[in-house]
């Protein structure tokens with residue numbers, strides 16, 4: 001097992017900087033997600049770590065080995081880094097077994113037997129033991145991604161990089177494959193990095209989520225920390241649903257349209273105006289007038305497992321602000337409810 005360390009990584013294409021000093025540390029055997037909007041440089045970061053692109057500056061280490069650094073760029077095949085690309089990356093003219101065997105050594109004593117055994121192990125690990133003779137065109141999208149995973153794992157890499165490997169799959173299959181990927185990486189003891197723009201995927205699968213924006217990692221934390229204590233307003237609204245309210249803060253207490261709220265980071269000395277962020281599940285509805293502030297129902301959206309209700313509250317300055325709250329069933333539009341807030345909230349001062 002090997003720790004992955006990325007320090008100050010920079011990469012431009014022509015005049016356009018794409019990586020502007022990326023720092024990332026993934027502990028040995030951990031599974032990290034790099035989460036960011038389209039175009040923020042996620043794929044470029046993976047390609048530099050894998051050795052498919054050269055960095056302009058900065059360093060990549062796998063364990064103690066510098067694989068990218070000043071005057072050093074190990075070729076991809078010597079990095080002990082496996083890659084699972086987006087869909088459609090299998091060799092179409094090779095069978096499942098041949099695809100998986102692709103990166104395994106041909107030479108040495110018993111090479112043929114050892115290759116065959118390793119392919120068998122890997123196909124069993126990804127749940128495809130029966131399909132070794134099939135061609136890629138005879139597989140479903142999910143099966144193809146399992147083969148791509150087996151191929152990446154076959155040489156026993158220290159680090160496995162996955163570039164949106166589930167993006168073409170439907171929701172149920174995605175969830176199942178995510179779990180299987182995690183287990184397969186754990187089984188071989190590899191450190192994993194998954195690139196995704198899907199925040200639910202990142203939060204549900206990873207030990208650590210690094211949020212990337214415009215070529216830098218703006219926050220790296222456990223999924224729970226990231227959700228509960230985002231580093232800035234953009235991270236807060238990108239990761240999960242957020243209720244954002246104008247606020248005036250004095251002595252660590254925010255006055256908002258939802259009443260007086262305590263701040264997360266015990267910001268006792270904090271003063272001034274800004275915004276607070278809270279999560280919809282921190283809001284609880286009670287009968288109007290019983291407690292909290294009064295809100296008016298504007299509509300309900302049903303998601304199956306639960307629903308969210310859109311409410312409007314009137315702030316201390318007379319402005320009407322929308323908030324979102326979890327609910328079990330639909331509520332009549334225009335109904336009045338009481339809203340109370342559980343737990344502290346994040347505060348971001350106006351610039």
Ligand SMILES: Nc1ncnc2c1ncn2[C@@H]1O[C@H](COP(=O)(O)OP(=O)(O)OP(=O)(O)O)[C@@H](O)[C@H]1O
Pocket residue numbers: 013018036037038039040041042043044045197
């Ligand atoms: N080989 C290249 N030559 C020129 N520009 C490139 C090259 N590869 C990537 N880019 C540019 O770099 C920027 C970042 O691309 P990258 O693919 O790393 O982003 P991403 O975050 O992975 O996006 P997505 O989620 O859409 O795949 C984009 O503006 C892209 O057009």
